[in-house]
Amino acid sequence: MATRPEEKNSWIGTTDFLFSFCEEKKPENGEDSFVFSLNESRTLLGVFDGCGGSGASQYAPLKNKTGAYLAARAASAAYRDWFDRLEPGKEAYPQDIKPRILEYLRLCEAQGGAEGGSKLMGRMAKKLPTTAAVALCQPGRGGLADVQLQWAGDSRVYLLDGEGLAQLTEDDLGGIDAMRNLSEDGVLTNVINLTRDFTIHSARITLGRPGLLFAATDGCFGYLSTPMEFEYLLLRTLQSAASASDWEKTLAEEIGKVAGDDYTLCGVSLGFGSFDSLKRQLAGRTGEVYRNYIRGLESCTREEKQQLWEHYREHYHRYLCRV
Amino acid sequence: MGSNFGAKYNVDICMCIDATGSMGPLLDLVKSNALSFYDDLKARMAEKDKHVDELRVRVIAFRDYLADGMEAMLASPFFSLPEQSAEFEALVRGIQPRGGGDDPEDSLEALGYAIKSKWTQGGDKRRHVIVLWTDDVPHELGFGKAAPNYPTKMAKSFDELTEWWGAAGEGGVMNADSKRLLIYAPNKGYWNDIMGIWDNTLLFPSEAGKGLEETTYSAILDAIAGSI
Numbered sequence: 323m324a325t326r327p328e329e330k331n332s333w334i335g336t337t338d339f340l341f342s343f344c345e346e347k348k349p350e351n352g353e354d355s356f357v358f359s360l361n362e363s364r365t366l367l368g369v370f371d372g373c374g375g376s377g378a379s380q381y382a383p384l385k386n387k388t389g390a391y392l393a394a395r396a397a398s399a400a401y402r403d404w405f406d407r408l409e410p411g412k413e414a415y416p417q418d419i420k421p422r423i424l425e426y427l428r429l430c431e432a433q434g435g436a437e438g439g440s441k442l443m444g445r446m447a448k449k450l451p452t453t454a455a456v457a458l459c460q461p462g463r464g465g466l467a468d469v470q471l472q473w474a475g476d477s478r479v480y481l482l483d484g485e486g487l488a489q490l491t492e493d494d495l496g497g498i499d500a501m502r503n504l505s506e507d508g509v510l511t512n513v514i515n516l517t518r519d520f521t522i523h524s525a526r527i528t529l530g531r532p533g534l535l536f537a538a539t540d541g542c543f544g545y546l547s548t549p550m551e552f553e554y555l556l557l558r559t560l561q562s563a564a565s566a567s568d569w570e571k572t573l574a575e576e577i578g579k580v581a582g583d584d585y586t587l588c589g590v591s592l593g594f595g596s597f598d599s600l601k602r603q604l605a606g607r608t609g610e611v612y613r614n615y616i617r618g619l620e621s622c623t624r625e626e627k628q629q630l631w632e633h634y635r636e637h638y639h640r641y642l643c644r645v
Numbered sequence: 646m647g648s649n650f651g652a653k654y655n656v657d658i659c660m661c662i663d664a665t666g667s668m669g670p671l672l673d674l675v676k677s678n679a680l681s682f683y684d685d686l687k688a689r690m691a692e693k694d695k696h697v698d699e700l701r702v703r704v705i706a707f708r709d710y711l712a713d714g715m716e717a718m719l720a721s722p723f724f725s726l727p728e729q730s731a732e733f734e735a736l737v738r739g740i741q742p743r744g745g746g747d748d749p750e751d752s753l754e755a756l757g758y759a760i761k762s763k764w765t766q767g768g769d770k771r772r773h774v775i776v777l778w779t780d781d782v783p784h785e786l787g788f789g790k791a792a793p794n795y796p797t798k799m800a801k802s803f804d805e806l807t808e809w810w811g812a813a814g815e816g817g818v819m820n821a822d823s824k825r826l827l828i829y830a831p832n833k834g835y836w837n838d839i840m841g842i843w844d845n846t847l848l849f850p851s852e853a854g855k856g857l858e859e860t861t862y863s864a865i866l867d868a869i870a871g872s873i
Binding site (some may be wrong): 348 | 692695729769770819821822823825826828832839840841843844845846847848849864865868869871872
């Protein structure tokens with residue numbers, strides 16, 4: 323639920339509120355997980371989407387949960403552990419996380435026993451597979467906040483500010499862009515797992531102006547016909563909300579109406595000062611997105627939607643960190 | 646993923662079934678799996694609150710060109726399910742275990758036919774899935790080319806068949822994002838090679854003296870449902 327930190331110091335005072343939801347499309351079958359944590363010097367937020375196709379094997383000793391379910395939780399626990407061990411004022415090294423994730427996955431494997439040890443082979447076969455999209459924020463040296471991004475797979479970290487929505491992390495989908503992935507449903511080329519080597523991509527960006535920084539699994543953005551509609555869904559629900567909690571609730575409900583999968587999102591509002599100020603500063607962008615991309619979209623042909631996307635894409639990719 | 650903005654999700658499945666004598670009782674189980682496949686997949690998808698708009702299935706029953714002549718390769722067209730369930734059922738029930746000659750089979754030729762299927766281009770999202778059941782390793786491609794009915798346009802070598810499928814990171818004749826290959830076979834010979842270098846593949850290793858376990862069929866269903 324949306325929460326507002328009460329302390330007022332240099333970092334926590336920059337944080338307006340945190341927001342999150344983790345919804346199962348089918349009760350008791352969800353394979354998403356998330357993590358967020360805040361202390362006086364940093365904020366961690368991340369989402370994890372266990373991969374149901376290659377991670378469908380069930381682990382009887384672990385309540386028959388699937389490898390996908392367990393992997394998403396193991397990865398989120400590893401990040402929580404990593405965050406808790408970070409020393410205030412000292413550098414957070416992204417290369418430290420992979421060994422910790424592997425440690426947690428191996429623990430799952432050990433507890434899962436032989437029945438979890440699927441006999442499946444082949445390039446699609448992966449033990450305990452999950453995506454990750456994580457942001458670690460801290461006070462900025464040259465701006466509002468420094469953000470360390472870490473990711474694997476097709477969950478994403480986004481920034482929404484007065485200039486619009488920006489995808490920060492490039493999907494591990496072999497170069498397929500956000501629009502094409504909505505229709506092609508591309509194949510993941512890199513995910514966290516125990517079978518073959520994987521990469522946790524990392525990058526840093528500096529936020530110079532107030533913004534909403536959030537991580538989302540593909541259930542949030544993968545069931546709309548264009549990426550522009552995702553931005554408008556965020557802005558429309560924001561403008562109609564009376565409070566941060568109200569926005570969080572409405573956003574989850576609206577995404578739930580279209581999602582064909584579990585959907586998980588967690589984020590932080592930085593530097594706006596208040597929810598009303600956030601709404602005011604994004605009001606202009608709401609109208610702009612509606613006028614330029616949403617009005618008349620329903621009657622557009624596929625080619626016309628592609629043209630709109632190509633116009634929108636350059637700005638949407640303004641901070642994109644490539645794999 | 647499902648279709649929630651009016652997008653249609655179309656799935657084609659090509660079932661390649663070893664119909665040689667050695668398959669014996671295993672073939673009955675494979676046929677039973679094939680016949681219940683539509684209902685089982687639908688139920689599995691419903692568990693995940695997902696659905697497929699159009700599902701088509703075709704069958705390729707294979708033996709050996711040299712040993713079995715005109716009965717070496719039976720390739721059906723796609724059947725739309727559930728509309729053409731009766732035709733599909735009649736075809737599957739008609740497959741009987743016989744022939745096969747030596748131990749290896751002409752299963753790579755069956756894969757060649759499967760890869761070159763007329764896959765659906767309809768819908769907004771697509772899955773093109775090949776499922777192959779066999780109890781033995783394949784012959785070299787072209788082993789049976791002395792047979793008069795051996796296909797002239799078949800891949801000439803395993804390398805060419807690999808090009809048809811598309812090795813890791815490379816394109817092939819099938820859509821790279823849509824294609825999936827699930828093989829129930831012994832983990833040896835070319836099956837082992839395929840698992841090492843072909844993208845989007847899963848092998849369910851069969852063990853000598855053991856039949857097709859229910860858990861394996863369930864895992865095949867999970868793999869397909871989970872990828873949609």
